[in-house]
Amino acid sequence: MEKKYADIVLPVPLPRLFTYSIPDEFAGTTAPGRRVVVSFGKRRLMSGVVFALHNNAPREYDTKAILSVLDDNEVVTQDQLALWEWIAAYYQCTVGEVYKAALPSGLKLESETRLYLNKDYEEVTDLPPRAYALINYLADNKYCTLDKAAVVTELKNVYPLVKRLIEAGIVLVNEEMTASYRPKTEQALVLHPKHRNEDALRDFFDSLGRAPKQLELLMTFVSQCGGVDKAIEGQRVLRRQLLAAVDGGSGAVAELIKKEGLAVEDVQVDRLGSFNGKIADVNPLSAVQVQALAEIRAGFEDGKPVLLHGVTSSGKTELYIHLIEETISKGRQALYLLPEIALTTQITNRLRSHFGDKLGVYHSRFSDGERVEVWKDMLTEGRFSVILGVRSSIFLPFRDLGLIIVDEEHDPSFKQYDPAPRYNARDVALLMARRASCNILLGTATPSIESYYHARSGMYHLVELTQRHEGIQLPLIEVVNTQEAKRRKLMQSHFSPRLLELVTKALENKEQVILFQNRRGFAPYLECSVCAWVPRCIHCDVSMTYHKHTESLVCHYCGYTETVRTRCGACGSPSLRTVGFGTQKVEEEIKVLFPEARVGRMDYDTTRGSKGYEKLISSFEKGELDILVGTQMVTKGLDFDRVSLVGILNADSMLNSPDFRAFERGFQMMAQVSGRAGRKNKRGRVVLQTSDPEHPVIRFVVSNEFKGFYEYHIAEREMFRYPPYYRLISLTVKHRDRKILQEASAFLGDVLKSGLGNRVLGPQEPPVSRIRDYFLQKILIKVERTASPSKTKEFIQSCIDQTVSKEPWKYVSVIADVDPM
Incomplete structure (x- = not known):
């Protein structure tokens, strides 16, 4: 009999699959998509996923045998394996790295x-x-x-x-x-086998005449079983449910178990809970929305991705709900992608009221057990027809995907930066839609330059909603010149007189305020007023951010923390002062200026816990907070009825970073956070503080002219060879020794230029040139859209291999980031 082999995906960053022989005992159970245990290296065991079966023994090494097959059915579908392979090829990583990112931790053995x-x-x-x-x-x-x-x-x-x-x-x-995954179990109660006939049960009831609490509890048990017949058949009742129905019943339960009236069994229970509310009908659409829905369907019929460009509060979510309803009525599944976990809190409640238990939620703040149960439900054709989640949701095992909605499609949070695979969930979703022949809708108030370019060029079908739902006006944006206000000494800390006046008025009217500052912490850094010394991270070439609440200095790159110094590290002077401001400082100062106001803060530091987002958003929705201070988290798709005023405290910081996307990001963040104002009942106001009121991007934000901004910015993209006209591949070269790094990166740059010429920029030091004790060099490659992506990446990889194979540089790391954000 011919020997069988299996190619296994292992969670290691090595550029190949590994072939193992299949013992006869596993010949019938080893299949693609199932997990197996194999020996890797000298004494290490690993779980991997079978990728393919064949009869070809590898020539380079002797095969080891598979030690165990863990599954009776596939855990990863054939479509998923194909997607993993594509992601690895496109984003220049290994299938093993994709496997580590895709599979929930609870399904990976260690x-x-x-x-x-x-x-x-x-x-x-x-x-x-x-x-x-x-x-x-x-x-x-x-x-x-x-x-x-x-x-x-x-x-x-x-x-x-x-x-x-x-x-x-x-x-x-x-x-x-x-x-790491264990099914969740609870104690359940079941009628003892000796009483599972009517006569025996009747006699047992009679024996409890002098124990009224036990009798009450047994009668409640039978009722919760659904009657005597069900109880006799062995129907189980969760112990906690029975005790919740009978006050002080725990002693009676113990006695009934002791008398062998009831028996205890451990039963597997669902971690995900169930929806107990009333399912609401979808809301009727306005005439404008009906027209937009018809245009979206027309785009789907043409087989194109649809870009829905709708101003903030134009009713895009209501259109999504109608499209999901149509999809699941045909027996197909829908995926609703959001960029931030914070957004899932509000949207979950809205979708749950329409789709009940058909809705599954999937993101990294869920426990391993919860994510495994969603995964398994998707494999077994369970209850979920709609998945709401963040970027990792694209890896779920969908059976019949009919619709993908990518909300806030412009958002950089769809991109995974570290570790590999450094994928963009929006772009992967576009590929998934093409492969599965399903519809895909990209929705946003501020499209990415690339998506809008594709829509204008006919690759996407463009649908526009230019007015807010129910005729609510877009907010009035007032620009305040902070440079002039500082010159006239009118600023109170970081707040202009106009902003403070409008905050006062909003609070008097029992309305809510959002203050946006895109930097967390108390201050960006401390500085000695005598010699200008700044405390810096010992592991990174960056200043430490001051966090006043914990009296600590924190590096936001590596997490290194130290207590605040009382004296300058260079001259010994006690004259250390804060420079700049973050959300903590804004929160503290606004509490001083408005002591009666209830103030909350939404940033990474306040939302670390699994329920951090939910608690903050819920408090603000219920009116338990008057002012919400936040970073970019508050800009994205949140819907609050009572917000009448938004303050953008420092627009300049968003426009002055050394990044070709700075203007695009700045416009998007300012337009998005402005859209949080006046979403219901009345027109809102936005105070935009800047030292450069005549900046072109500021003018486009004030007039809400996305098309004007696009025309202004797209010309620069073409002139300087940036997306959407060119593809970018960024290489980061890392090593602990600066000299070795410079030599290796210079060599890599030369071999790349030998084949790609002036498409290669660098190597050069990035603004932060050392992170976690590794020195960095950057190389940027700009490739025409007409060039073959696969051949270009093959050449780049060969240059990387040629560099790190040389003895002096074998410990140099080169990280490729395709389509960097």
Whole structure:
């Protein structure tokens, strides 16, 4: 019989699949998409996913056998495997890296090397002293891991010592696979087998005549089972549900179990909960929305992606709901992608009221168990017809995808920056739609330059909503010249008189205010007023951000933290002062200026917990907060009825960064946050503070002229060879030694230029040239859209391989970022 082999995807950043032989015992159960356990390296076990089966033994190495097959059915579909392969090829990473990003942690097994003490070992006289520390630890504990052994022995490299102890027979090794996902179980109560007939049950009831609480509880149990017949058939009732129905019933339950009236069983329960409310009908559309819906359908019939460009509060979400309803009525699935977890909080409640338990939510703040259960539901044709989620939702195993909605399609949060794969979920969704022959709708009030270009050139079908729902006017935007106000000494800290006047008026009218500052922390940095010394991170070439609430300096690149110094590190002067301002400082100062106002802050520091977003948004929605201070999180698609005023505190910071997308991002953020004002009942106001009121982008924001901004900016993109006219590939070269890095990056730049010429820019140091103790160099490659992407990437990879294969540079890292944001 011909030997069978399987190509396995393993979670390692190596540019190939690994071939293993299939033992006869697994011949019938090994199939693409199933997880298997294999040995990788000398003693390491790994779980991987079968990619393909074949009869070809590899020539380069002897195959090992698959050790175990973990699944009876596929965990990853064929469509998903094909998508993984495409993502790896397009974004210049490995399929193993895609596997690590795609599969929930709960479905990935981890190999844990455990060390045990051999109770019968013979004494050895020449052991190093630190060996006894490990032996004594193992004598007092059942086992320890290799990481723990390093701690116990205080050795950076504990492997030689462990190897010595194993060879001496003192320590035993057991390599075990541990699964991080465990089904959630609860205690349930069931009628004891000895009472599962009517006569026996009747007699048991009669025996409880002198125990009224037990009798009450047993009657409630039978009722919750659905009647006597169901109870006799073995219907279970969750213990907590029964106790919730009978006050003080815990003692009675214990007695009934003791008397063998009820028995206890552990049952698997759903982590995701269920919807108990009333399903609402979809709302009727306005005439403008009906027209837009007809145009969207026309675009779908042409087989094109549709770009819905609708001003803020124009009713785009209502159109999405109608399209989802149409899709699931045909038995197909819908994916609703959002850029931020914060947005899922509001949208979930809105969609749940229409789709109930058909809606599944999927994002990284869910526990492993919750994400695994959504994944498994999608595999087994379960209850979810609609998935609402962030970028990782594209990896779910959809059965029959009929519609993808990418809301806020312009948002850079759809791009994963680190680690690989550095994919853009919007662009991957476009590919998924093409492969699955499903409809895709990109919606936004401020389209990305690339998407609008594709719509204008006919690649996408363009639909526009130019007015707000129910005729609400767009907010009135007032520009305040902060430079002039500072010259006249009218500014109160970072607030202009006009902004403070309108905040006062809004609070008097019981209305709400949003203040936008796109920098978290208290101040960007501290500075010595004597010698201008600035505290910097010891691991990164960047100043430390001051966080006043914790009296700490924090590096926002690596997370390094130190307590605030009282004296200058250079001259010893105590004259340290804060420079600039972040959301913490805005929050503190606004509380001083408006002591009666209830102030909340939405930034990364206040939303770390799984419920952080939800609590803040819920409090603001209910009117429990008067003023919300926030970073870019508050700009995106949130819908608050009572917000009448938005203050943009520092527009200049968004327009002056060294990035070709700075104007686009600045316009988008200012337009989006302005759209939070006056969404219901009355026209809102926006105060935009800037030192350059005549800046072209500011003028386009004030007049809400996206088309004008596009025409102004697209000419620059073409002139300087940026997207959408060219594709970009960014290479980041890293090493701990600056000299080695410079030599390697210079060589890499030269070999790239030998084939790509002036398409290659660099190498050069980025603005932050050291992060986490690694020095950095950047190389930017601009490639015409007419060039073959695959051939270009093959050439780039060959240049990278040629560089890092040389002995002096073998530890240099080169990270490719395709379509960088």
